[in-house]
Amino acid sequence: MPDKTTTNETLGDLLDQGYGLNGHCQNCNRSAPIDVQMLVDRLGRKFIHLFGNLELKMRCTNCGQKQLQINLAAPLRYTSRNDRPD
Numbered sequence: 001m002p003d004k005t006t007t008n009e010t011l012g013d014l015l016d017q018g019y020g021l022n023g024h025c026q027n028c029n030r031s032a033p034i035d036v037q038m039l040v041d042r043l044g045r046k047f048i049h050l051f052g053n054l055e056l057k058m059r060c061t062n063c064g065q066k067q068l069q070i071n072l073a074a075p076l077r078y079t080s081r082n083d084r085p086d
């Protein structure tokens with residue numbers, strides 16, 4: 001096990017590490033990427049997005065319900081190797 005622990009529990013961590021967020025509405029079934037920079041501007045870099053904190057702040061832009069499920073999207077640099085054209 002690597003000794004160095006990388007945390008990504010705050011919005012600032014997500015921004016620094018290139019993570020994205022995806023929101024999924026359990027009411028209308030709409031899924032959409034969430035702009036992490038926008039969240040940092042609104043909530044601050046120290047905001048901890050875990051434990052449902054973020055879900056409490058978010059509202060579906062389609063139906064207006066607060067039944068969002070928010071998932072972490074891995075940094076692009078880690079997933080791009082799966083997207084090679086060959």
Ligand SMILES: [Zn+2]
Nearest residue numbers: 025028060063
């Ligand atoms: Zn919705």
